[in-house]
Amino acid sequence: HIGQRQSLSCLARWAAQRSVAATMASVHSDALDARRQRILASQLKSMGYGAAEVDAAVALGAEGVASLRALPPPTGSGTLPDVQYEPPPAPPPPVGTMSLPSQSQPPAVDLGWLASLAAPEQECGATASASRGQRARAAVPSVEVDLSWMGCTAPQPSSGTVASLAGSSSGAGVSSGARHSFEAVATAQQQEQQGGRQRLLDLGYSKMQVALALDESSGDVDGALQYLQQSNPRVGAAASLAVASAAPTRAIVVGQNCILCAADSTGVEGLTCLAEDSHFVCNPCFVQFAKEQSKEGTIDLRCPAAPRCKCRPWPYAKIAQHLPDHAFGELVSCRERQRERALKEREDRLRAEASRFAAPSYWSDAPPATHRWKVVPVGRSEWAALAKVVALPPGNSLGGRDQRLAGSHSSFRLGQAWRIENRGLFAKYAAERQRLKSIIAACTAQGKRASKAKVRDSFWKALGNLTSGLDSDVNELYLTHGTKPDVVLSVISGGLNERYSGGIFGHGTYFAEDLGKNDQYVTEDSKFGDHSELHKELYQRVRHPGKVYYVFLCRVAFGHFCVTKDARTDESGASIWSSAQRELAYIPGLCPPEPFHGLLGETGGSIQRYREFITFHGDRIYPEYLLAYHRC
Numbered sequence: 001h002i003g004q005r006q007s008l009s010c011l012a013r014w015a016a017q018r019s020v021a022a023t024m025a026s027v028h029s030d031a032l033d034a035r036r037q038r039i040l041a042s043q044l045k046s047m048g049y050g051a052a053e054v055d056a057a058v059a060l061g062a063e064g065v066a067s068l069r070a071l072p073p074p075t076g077s078g079t080l081p082d083v084q085y086e087p088p089p090a091p092p093p094p095v096g097t098m099s100l101p102s103q104s105q106p107p108a109v110d111l112g113w114l115a116s117l118a119a120p121e122q123e124c125g126a127t128a129s130a131s132r133g134q135r136a137r138a139a140v141p142s143v144e145v146d147l148s149w150m151g152c153t154a155p156q157p158s159s160g161t162v163a164s165l166a167g168s169s170s171g172a173g174v175s176s177g178a179r180h181s182f183e184a185v186a187t188a189q190q191q192e193q194q195g196g197r198q199r200l201l202d203l204g205y206s207k208m209q210v211a212l213a214l215d216e217s218s219g220d221v222d223g224a225l226q227y228l229q230q231s232n233p234r235v236g237a238a239a240s241l242a243v244a245s246a247a248p249t250r251a252i253v254v255g256q257n258c259i260l261c262a263a264d265s266t267g268v269e270g271l272t273c274l275a276e277d278s279h280f281v282c283n284p285c286f287v288q289f290a291k292e293q294s295k296e297g298t299i300d301l302r303c304p305a306a307p308r309c310k311c312r313p314w315p316y317a318k319i320a321q322h323l324p325d326h327a328f329g330e331l332v333s334c335r336e337r338q339r340e341r342a343l344k345e346r347e348d349r350l351r352a353e354a355s356r357f358a359a360p361s362y363w364s365d366a367p368p369a370t371h372r373w374k375v376v377p378v379g380r381s382e383w384a385a386l387a388k389v390v391a392l393p394p395g396n397s398l399g400g401r402d403q404r405l406a407g408s409h410s411s412f413r414l415g416q417a418w419r420i421e422n423r424g425l426f427a428k429y430a431a432e433r434q435r436l437k438s439i440i441a442a443c444t445a446q447g448k449r450a451s452k453a454k455v456r457d458s459f460w461k462a463l464g465n466l467t468s469g470l471d472s473d474v475n476e477l478y479l480t481h482g483t484k485p486d487v488v489l490s491v492i493s494g495g496l497n498e499r500y501s502g503g504i505f506g507h508g509t510y511f512a513e514d515l516g517k518n519d520q521y522v523t524e525d526s527k528f529g530d531h532s533e534l535h536k537e538l539y540q541r542v543r544h545p546g547k548v549y550y551v552f553l554c555r556v557a558f559g560h561f562c563v564t565k566d567a568r569t570d571e572s573g574a575s576i577w578s579s580a581q582r583e584l585a586y587i588p589g590l591c592p593p594e595p596f597h598g599l600l601g602e603t604g605g606s607i608q609r610y611r612e613f614i615t616f617h618g619d620r621i622y623p624e625y626l627l628a629y630h631r632c
Helices: 001-028 029-046 050-060 062-070 114-118 126-139 148-152 162-166 176-202 207-216 220-233 237-244 283-295 325-355 380-391 421-445 455-471 485-494 515-521 530-539
Strands: 271-272 281-282 376-377 412-421 478-483 509-511 549-559 561-564 577-579 598-601 612-615 620-632
Touching: 029 050, 050 062, 176 207, 176 220, 207 220, 271 283, 283 325, 380 412, 380 455, 380 620, 421 549, 421 620, 455 478, 478 485, 478 509, 478 515, 485 530, 485 549, 485 620, 515 549, 549 612, 561 577, 577 598
Parallel strands: 561 598
Antiparallel strands: 271 281, 376 412, 412 620, 478 549, 509 612, 549 620, 598 612
8 A cells, every 4th residue: 555655646746747847838938848858868868878879869859769769778778677566455445435346457557757757867977877777767667556446535537637647657557546536636736736836926926937936846836935035036015925925824714604794604715813712704804804994094903803802913924815915005005104104203202302402493503613602692583682671670779788899870771692502501401401300290290299480570571582492391490690701701611600609598509580689790891802802702793882791691490499588498497408508408208309409589588679599500500691781
């Protein structure tokens, strides 16, 4: 029986190869002829004929080969005696099974042609060919095999695909049952080969490429696919998905019903979900389901029973096998659109995140690489707002014990104004502002909501549109800080440093909401040239107005602040200091601990006329405008 099965396998394989060869002949007849010539030449050389004689006979065609075979081979007779194989008597068929009529003689099948298939295609000389031919004939003799036992299980013939097989075999004919078995096996092989060829064509390869690939792989579809991928690399998402799905996985599920239309799955193509329940969806319902999901923007197709069914999405390689080209193309396009949309949203988020640290949009171009900052005269809209701020009537009397330069003035007038564009300094300020924002959000989440800091109404209204860029979440304010001409360039370059400041409220930087308070700490810049370095920066494009005083209008991130009147305790009586005169107390009940960010000095205790705003970290300050004003 082992010999019979091996013979059947060889015959079926030979039939499949003939089917592949027939397909190739319609596409690439030259390659097929060349292969046939190589096989014929290999057979003749294995019989002992010389290489030169064989090449000349093959070149002449059928007549030349016939003439050569009429001559005895120089190295021997070229034939071997037939070896007869006597199979054991066949057992009686089981009860209830079909039996075949007895044959007077067992059918004989000449398997000598297997020697030609085993013969190598390349030649290494006439002697080597002859020796290989002798080994092949010795290894594969002509065997007569009784295949009548196959009649009991052979299906009815569907075509005469292999009917000529018996006639082409040397010796006796093949029985009817054996012929039917050969036909069934060969038909199955042909269908598999044709299905594999069609799948390769569906991947986008040409008929020529498919035929050559099948030829190189001896009809093996997987081998042909590997050959095509290596020799014809393809690019594209859809092509990658199709290549991944080249192996046939379309299945006919038995014993289930479609969960959408309840159709019986017996004999119906479809796919099952990837969950343990393995819900079945027939192909027509799946196509409609995929179209609906594409319209809704869904790119991961799951079982229609979801969310009740906890299944994973189907891979695109599997989806591609059950959708027509237009439906699958729409699904891929939907996925690409969604990816582009997600990419755009991510870019918008990154842009918004970067904008938190970017310089204001109304700033001019960045300075040259040799300069870290520049001072730009303000435009008309900024000038109008700043002029109103300077012209505000003081909230209280002028002068006082801290006044550095006394005067008989009662009001102020703007003489010149500049915008300070120091991008490195602003980036530090923006980073600290963002940090305070996250801390205040944590405070709010823990029930420690920060109070809203407010400046006097007239000052806020005078600022007008300048306040539109402030972040109220961190109590960002515009506040004023008076200074002397000698330190203006230092502040423009490096910002305000709390280490050089001090007063009743500790070692911090002091701000006001009223120019009357700042006027106590300024000194006069009388004329152009008195401060050469400063005037070189400020008065290149504008004229020195003469007898001016300088004050900075600063952005201040005041954050979560506390209020005091006596510079020692807050409104609840608790101490305002965690480190005397240098760091404020911790916000009560906050975990992890965080000190207050700012201190508001109210009037009525240690101070009587003007409120003061104090911060103890220079990173929370950005001096954005420099104002030169006159006393009037």
